[in-house]
Amino acid sequence: MQNKFSVVVLEDELTTRERLVRVITSSEQFTCLAACETLAAGRRALDEFTPDILLLDIDLPDGNGLELISYLEGERAKTKPVVVTVFEDSRHVMEAISVGAAGYVLKDDPSISIEQALLMILEGGAPISPAIARQILLKFKDTQATSDDATDELSSEVAEDAPEEHKKIESLTPREREILVMVSDGFTDKEIAREKNISYYTVTTHVKRIYQKLSVKTRVEAARQAIKHGIIAQT
Amino acid sequence: MQNKFSVVVLEDELTTRERLVRVITSSEQFTCLAACETLAAGRRALDEFTPDILLLDIDLPDGNGLELISYLEGERAKTKPVVVTVFEDSRHVMEAISVGAAGYVLKDDPSISIEQALLMILEGGAPISPAIARQILLKFKDTQATSDDATDELSSEVAEDAPEEHKKIESLTPREREILVMVSDGFTDKEIAREKNISYYTVTTHVKRIYQKLSVKTRVEAARQAIKHGIIAQT
DNA sequence: CTGTAGATCACTAGTCATAGGTATGTTGAC
């Protein structure tokens, strides 16, 4: 019988951590070397062990779990990092991938189990949740598109990203942009209505359209998009 | 009543074609304008209609379905092409994406239904099967690795500003920071509660304290502060 | 031991936001 593959878990939240450990230890093929709940503890665990797989959360009390991925370079390169998290926005996903995540699985994703994910890694695959896949596809289409036109953009110091996403922002009408700016500045719909001397209902209608065009569901998400695309100043 | 979203199906194999049409016509939100079984017929259908969505197979008796995707440029750009196929090798996948597929779904994929895929498209998403996502992720990591000077430094060099404001952020407890991160990522209090396995009331209490400490009144303002002070990444 | 800070939970009342609709008037393009 071949040795089991080793795993280190880094997850602050108790029940999820226990779930991960349970899955690993109850498997024939895996063994759990350590289960940490802080970034610092994770780093110590990686000083002690060089597991085959590192399951890590992003949002930890003492920092960003992704920092540990770069820590795996060199001596510890044998360890494949798999992100297990709730964040499914493209920012987190892309950050994880750009620092070298070998997989990205959403907590509580019924369509991909933790054990499946671990097995995929061993086969050289890249376990990934469907929801995440979408984000990657969109981004990928980006880089494809942007690398086509080598015509330089002197202008925007705003990060060149997804034409798909740019299109979304650009499809906003002037009035909608004005409203988005105020939304992003923390004004309520009622305040915006007063400020612009239009009906409250009109504001809600604009806001609805903005959400549809940006594919978001809340003002916070809309504000994030606005900042990301330079619609509003963020110094 | 708003019009239903229109779909054209291009699939040579009878049972799959019927299945697709059945799903579409039985849905409240979609209507099927045409169901074709050859490339030529598909082209004719696109001359006649400009559907919201084109579901297409790759392997057709008279050619490669992907040809139709480039046919959608210009006048017909409104139509989003979604590939529905059995091919899961990276060559087919990459080809489809590079010609502009908005989605890539495997036939008989239990983890993503056709109707789900259609809805994702309307929301500006990109439906994709997990198995396909893996291929893309691997490719993506390649291109990242080869052209990796441009990848920005994620290290935060947040502008040093008003010290009093820094104090505000710094007065947040670790737990409060975690909550703030999730608030800034657009999660609702309820979602945060579920994720962190604490009561909804506890979340609202944390949020209240955060507002007090940051001297704000809404989540959007709190998110702005969080971004400004580098508590969360803004890629 | 006592006080303080942090994290947890609870309830209520009032306000706001979001998601469905529907509808009207203006403008500019074809």
Place this chain on the structure above:
DNA sequence: GTCAACATACCTATGACTAGTGATCTACAG
């Protein structure tokens, strides 16, 4: 003149958020 896009306005559920208040528990410093 018709059509499409835009801005405007209204209505109604339902759910989410905010503010105020009070309370328990743990851990740790003094």
